[in-house]
Amino acid sequence: MPTLLVIGGGAAGLMAAVTAAENGAAVTLLERNEKLGKKLYITGKGRCNCTNLCAPEEFRQNVVRNPSFLFSALTALPPEALLQKLSDWGCPTVVERGNRAFPTSQKASDVTRAFERRLQTLGVAVRKNARVSALYVTDGHISGVRLESGETLAADAVIVCTGGVSYPSTGSTGDGYALLAGCGHAIEPPKPALVSLTSDAAWVRALQGLSLKNVRLTLTHGKKRLYEELGEMLFTHMGISGPLALSASSYLAGNPIAECQLTLDLKPGLTEQQLTARIVRDVGVAGRKSMQTLLRGLYPERLALAVADLAGIDPRKPAVELRREERDALVRLTKALPIPLSGTEPIAAAVVTAGGAQVRQFNPSTMESRLVRGLYAAGELLDVDALTGGFNLHIAFATGYCAGRAAALAQAES
Numbered sequence: 548m549p550t551l552l553v554i555g556g557g558a559a560g561l562m563a564a565v566t567a568a569e570n571g572a573a574v575t576l577l578e579r580n581e582k583l584g585k586k587l588y589i590t591g592k593g594r595c596n597c598t599n600l601c602a603p604e605e606f607r608q609n610v611v612r613n614p615s616f617l618f619s620a621l622t623a624l625p626p627e628a629l630l631q632k633l634s635d636w637g638c639p640t641v642v643e644r645g646n647r648a649f650p651t652s653q654k655a656s657d658v659t660r661a662f663e664r665r666l667q668t669l670g671v672a673v674r675k676n677a678r679v680s681a682l683y684v685t686d687g688h689i690s691g692v693r694l695e696s697g698e699t700l701a702a703d704a705v706i707v708c709t710g711g712v713s714y715p716s717t718g719s720t721g722d723g724y725a726l727l728a729g730c731g732h733a734i735e736p737p738k739p740a741l742v743s744l745t746s747d748a749a750w751v752r753a754l755q756g757l758s759l760k761n762v763r764l765t766l767t768h769g770k771k772r773l774y775e776e777l778g779e780m781l782f783t784h785m786g787i788s789g790p791l792a793l794s795a796s797s798y799l800a801g802n803p804i805a806e807c808q809l810t811l812d813l814k815p816g817l818t819e820q821q822l823t824a825r826i827v828r829d830v831g832v833a834g835r836k837s838m839q840t841l842l843r844g845l846y847p848e849r850l851a852l853a854v855a856d857l858a859g860i861d862p863r864k865p866a867v868e869l870r871r872e873e874r875d876a877l878v879r880l881t882k883a884l885p886i887p888l889s890g891t892e893p894i895a896a897a898v899v900t901a902g903g904a905q906v907r908q909f910n911p912s913t914m915e916s917r918l919v920r921g922l923y924a925a926g927e928l929l930d931v932d933a934l935t936g937g938f939n940l941h942i943a944f945a946t947g948y949c950a951g952r953a954a955a956l957a958q959a960e961s
């Protein structure tokens with residue numbers, strides 16, 4: 548019987564292997580680690596936010612790169628269908644705030660266990676400690692793989708699901724890029740996404756530990772607005788992190804950082820006029836009390852001092868002596884506080900890798916290569932990435948599903 552090989556036992560590979568076996572293929576799953584699902588295990592802080600039950604349009608809005616490539620995959624395996632499968636395989640789920648789904652047990656390991664049981668039931672051969680180092684192509688068709696050990700395995704279909712390059716200790720070290728590039732595939736350079744942003748500004752680093760809620764972060768490149776969102780963020784010893792900063796990093800990826808500007812609106816609920824009126828009123832109330840006292844009513848203490856310093860206001864001076872230019876500077880900075888950007892934390896610390904195998908070289912319904920017949924790719928290896936909320940895992944599951952199904956059906960037909 549012809550063999551179908553799946554390379555990588557992460558979210559995409561597990562789903563591809565199970566689906567191919569369900570569609571009648573004789574499948575061998577090759578995983579370089581001593582166990583399956585090492586990255587899955589740490590997702591969602593160990594709880595695994597496995598998908599997001601929002602409407603399809605909203606799902607695609609959360610995909611940062613190449614959302615239209617995913618149209619067929621999301622139709623083939625929508626979030627509800629994924630949750631039904633997990634439940635059927637003994638891993639019921641619960642939907643929490645923001646449509647985020649987690650295993651009811653709150654244990655990411657239960658997702659991997661459900662897949663392992665399913666692989667066993669279907670008779671999939673799982674080979675651990677089996678790192679693939681090359682693909683063989685004969686007459687434009689995949690013909691097998693070579694393992695790092697030197698062993699070769701013949702195959703008439705291969706699904707590459709090796710992930711990106713973030714968190715390399717989980718086994719995702721970018722091997723798939725070299726495997727696909729060796730077959731002529733173009734690779735968009737990998738870049739960190741969903742990663743903390745760094746700043747060299749002393750005032751930013753001095754605010755380490757301060758978290759802000761209900762602020763608006765805006766990222767621009769020249770006149771182009773790359774990202775704008777209301778939410779939470781956190782100052783760190785390196786720069787900024789938290790949901791807003793992580794999302795901004797995904798839109799920053801691929802843009803020249805030196806030309807991008809990041810600004811923070813500390814009072815998104817107030818217009819400049821309303822804020823000016825509020826400060827005028829506060830000055831009247833504060834009288835000869837210090838500016839520091841007035842500013843404490845507007846921002847958290849440490850931020851108040853930083854903003855005063857940036858606005859060139861002596862925090863010890865009486866509020867009543869605040870000059871008009873100083874007040875205007877305060878308003879400007881409150882509505883658009885520039886956070887100097889120096890870069891991002893390294894790709895190894897990124898939640899996902901942006902970039903990867905160019906999607907135009909793959910059929911979006913089947914994930915089959917347009918260059919090599921019988922070769923498929925799925926998951927983070929592809930140049931698709933999304934924001935937090937369960938979207939990235941769902942992309943891996945859905946593309947793995949399409950690849951597994953198509954590869955098995957193509958085999959059955961030949």
Ligand SMILES: Cc1cc2nc3c(=O)[nH]c(=O)nc-3n(C[C@H](O)[C@H](O)[C@H](O)COP(=O)(O)OP(=O)(O)OC[C@H]3O[C@@H](n4cnc5c(N)ncnc54)[C@H](O)[C@@H]3O)c2cc1C
Pocket residue numbers: 554555556557558559560577578579580583584585586587589590591592595596597598677678679680708709710711713714717718719720721722723897898899925926927928936937938939940941943
């Ligand atoms: C800390 C953290 C938390 C996250 N939390 C979430 C979350 O809650 N929700 C969400 O949607 N996303 C989350 N993500 C993102 C999500 O984990 C990934 O997008 C997803 O795991 C990608 O799946 P994948 O199967 O494509 O790749 P991976 O999960 O990276 O799996 C690739 C597999 O291939 C194996 N492999 C690599 N090279 C070879 C080779 N040469 N031969 C054999 N095997 C190989 C690897 O060992 C690995 O097991 C998180 C990521 C991180 C780092």
